[in-house]
Amino acid sequence: MTSRRDAILSGASRAAELHTELGLRKRLAAGDRPVDVMDVMRELGLTLLFRPLNSLLGAYLPGAGTPGVLITTQRDLHVQRFTAAHELGHHVLHHMAASLDTDVGYVGRGDPGNYDNQELEADSFAAEFLLPKWLIVAHAKRHQWGRSDLKNPDTVYQLSLRLGASYAATCWALLSNNLIDRVTVNALVSTPPKTCKQRAIPDFQPESWRRDVWLLSEHDRGVHVLGNPDDLLVLTLEEHVSSGYIWDVAPITTVGLLIDIDDRHDLGDGAIGGPVTRRVVAHGAAQGHIRLEERRPWSKADEARSIFEIDLAMIGSQPEGLPSWDRLIAA
Ligand SMILES: [Zn+2]
Structure with a gap:
């Protein structure tokens, strides 16, 4: 490898090749979930282990037999995922030396200067692999x-x-x-x-703004949410109360979410008897599928007016051991 520019191009092009090899472009075409980097590592036969590494984000150990990857438990889910993609990069770019990574990052943010080209190549791979156009x-x-x-x-x-x-x-x-x-x-x-x-939830004051706030709407029908147990899920759905249709939100609690707010807002167009917005704010270590129906509560035989389904994996950063979410969001 000759220049830093070559390293960046080579990392990105290997990521694009791997998308093709694994059929990921087709599998993720609906824009309904992130790239499941842990699942890809499993598919490629890499051993992945989470450990409480203090001075490292992660490591790639090529080894003689099964290549292995270590990821720290001390950082959040997004850092763990980017680190995992970086280590996956070392593997698929056939880097022969072990890599002990104290820093990984997005190449476009500026040249970290002291990086060697192999690290730059792995970062470029990670960025393109997780965030392709x-x-x-x-x-x-x-x-x-x-x-x-x-x-x-x-x-x-x-x-x-x-x-x-x-x-x-x-x-x-x-x-x-x-x-x-x-x-x-x-x-x-x-x-x-x-x-x-x-701005996403102006009328709510959580104890910490480290929590993420997901604004979920009808556009999120059928998506797979990968988040943290304390993330706030703000679901807003049009509701036709004046014709007797109400969203039954009870299934939200059956997957382990706690409801923080459940209220209604009119759509502000001044029309009396028009649809309103039903808003439910919830959080929790939920895993699984939710199906909500908008129906007339007293009329059991009635068809639902609309249906909203979503899959949740609110499991957060990975604890020590083997990855636990790998089949939750795989396409
Ligand atoms: Zn590295």
């Missing part, structure tokens, strides 16, 4: 976000949650995929995600 576009399409929406930090924050990546990594991915320009990325990264969270 086609996946960003698939999620944007589902939510009807246009290019101008990608300048809005609130939209980018919601996109980052759906890609299973940090807000900052998502900003840099938008730049390197030419979806925004450099002026925009600078404005975006200077906006703390906390302000996006506060």
